[in-house]
Amino acid sequence: MNVPMLDLTEQYDALKSEIHNKLEEVMTSSQFILGPNVKILEQSLAAYSNAEDGIGVASGSDALHLSLLAAGVEEGDEVILPAFTFFATAGAVARIGAVPKFVDIEPEGYNIDPDEIEEVISVRTKAIIPVHLYGQTADMDSILKTASKYNIAVIEDAAQAIGAEYKGKKSGEFGDTCCFSFFPTKNLGAYGDAGMVVTNNDDLAEKIKVLRVHGSKPKYHHHVLGYNSRLDEIQAAVLNVKNKYLETWNDKRQEKAAIYDELLKEYNILEVIPPKVFGDRRHVFHQYTIRAEQRDDLQTYLKEQGVSSMIYYPIPLHLQPVFSDLGYEEGDLPVTEQACKEVLSLPMFPELTEEQQRYVIHQISNFYKNN
Ligand SMILES: *Cc1c(COP(=O)(O)O)cnc(C)c1O
Numbered sequence: 073m074n075v076p077m078l079d080l081t082e083q084y085d086a087l088k089s090e091i092h093n094k095l096e097e098v099m100t101s102s103q104f105i106l107g108p109n110v111k112i113l114e115q116s117l118a119a120y121s122n123a124e125d126g127i128g129v130a131s132g133s134d135a136l137h138l139s140l141l142a143a144g145v146e147e148g149d150e151v152i153l154p155a156f157t158f159f160a161t162a163g164a165v166a167r168i169g170a171v172p173k174f175v176d177i178e179p180e181g182y183n184i185d186p187d188e189i190e191e192v193i194s195v196r197t198k199a200i201i202p203v204h205l206y207g208q209t210a211d212m213d214s215i216l217k218t219a220s221k222y223n224i225a226v227i228e229d230a231a232q233a234i235g236a237e238y239k240g241k242k243s244g245e246f247g248d249t250c251c252f253s254f255f256p257t258k259n260l261g262a263y264g265d266a267g268m269v270v271t272n273n274d275d276l277a278e279k280i281k282v283l284r285v286h287g288s289k290p291k292y293h294h295h296v297l298g299y300n301s302r303l304d305e306i307q308a309a310v311l312n313v314k315n316k317y318l319e320t321w322n323d324k325r326q327e328k329a330a331i332y333d334e335l336l337k338e339y340n341i342l343e344v345i346p347p348k349v350f351g352d353r354r355h356v357f358h359q360y361t362i363r364a365e366q367r368d369d370l371q372t373y374l375k376e377q378g379v380s381s382m383i384y385y386p387i388p389l390h391l392q393p394v395f396s397d398l399g400y401e402e403g404d405l406p407v408t409e410q411a412c413k414e415v416l417s418l419p420m421f422p423e424l425t426e427e428q429q430r431y432v433i434h435q436i437s438n439f440y441k442n443n
Pocket residue numbers: 131132133134157158160161203229231232252253254255265266267
């Protein structure tokens with residue numbers, strides 16, 4: 073049997089006629105950039121996140137970049153973030169010339185350790201970026217408490233966590249801004265690059281709206297240096313169709329995760345630690361990530377058996393060559409470094425079948441029987 077990490081074809085087949093109709097509408101209208109579809113998506117995702125405003129941008133990376141600029145982060149300022157995340161989180165900081173201050177994660181949830189944030193705060197700290205990794209939010213109460221104590225902006229990286237909840241509130245309700253990615257593999261995926269910022273802060277919303285169109289306001293008058301970072305109508309049309317199913321898909325991901333949990337128990341695989349879901353959170357399982365002994369050998373074995381798996385992420389950001397001038401060394405963030413050696417994400421998507429899941433766990437069990 074072959075079990076892919078992710079298979080988008082079934083979803084496409086189910087939505088084909090709906091999507092094709094919408095795409096035809098866009099092409100017939102000949103309005104391709106920041107039109108009615110973008111507006112609808114912005115309004116519905118803002119409402120979904122209990123935020124006032126949504127601002128469609130070109131990607132999740134740009135959502136972070138423009139959020140930082142709007143929050144007033146400048147060259148030489150410091151921004152606190154976890155080292156255990158996708159590169160884009162730190163890339164957005166470094167692109168401005170600001171300095172990423174990497175913080176360790178807590179071992180069970182894989183998110184920034186709130187107890188370590190205060191230690192790296194300095195007079196130059198302008199923002200904290202909590203990343204809701206794998207689809208579960210960071211410990212927002214502690215983070216917001218520290219941020220307000222020092223008057224630091226909070227920018228949520230919710231690229232993997234649209235629909236995630238913390239104490240009954242949605243990701244998007246906590247930070248000054250919250251950033252979503254619609255990269256095709258995310259829980260709500262476009263057919264290309266796309267992203268959005270949601271916010272309850274009018275001033276930040278206005279700034280980001282100007283920054284995404286070359287800093288132009290009114291048109292052809294430029295008071296700030298902006299970018300070309302717009303969301304196009306084709307992507308927004310696709311996303312508006314898919315958005316109707318987001319809740320169902322997130323529920324399905326949770327069901328698949330529960331099935332994996334049960335299968336791991338049934339096979340009694342002691343070498344594997346399943347993901348921890350905190351009682352006060354809704355985990356939307358962008359990834360189902362285990363910690364595994366002999367992780368690399370396990371991954372090779374699974375591949376031979378037709379089971380795909382991925383390592384998110386093999387190298388922590390503080391040890392990436394591009395950041396070598398920041399002076400971090402191996403051992404600086406031990407919990408992060410350990411996670412990089414042990415995590416393995418298993419196939420996860422709403423259409424995954426129970427038969428496929430059983431096969432995955434059966435093969436993991438076989439590996440440990442023979443090793
Ligand atoms: C995907 C992702 C991003 C970047 O989003 P893009 O739309 O690909 O630019 C940022 N942060 C995290 C944690 C992500 O997973």
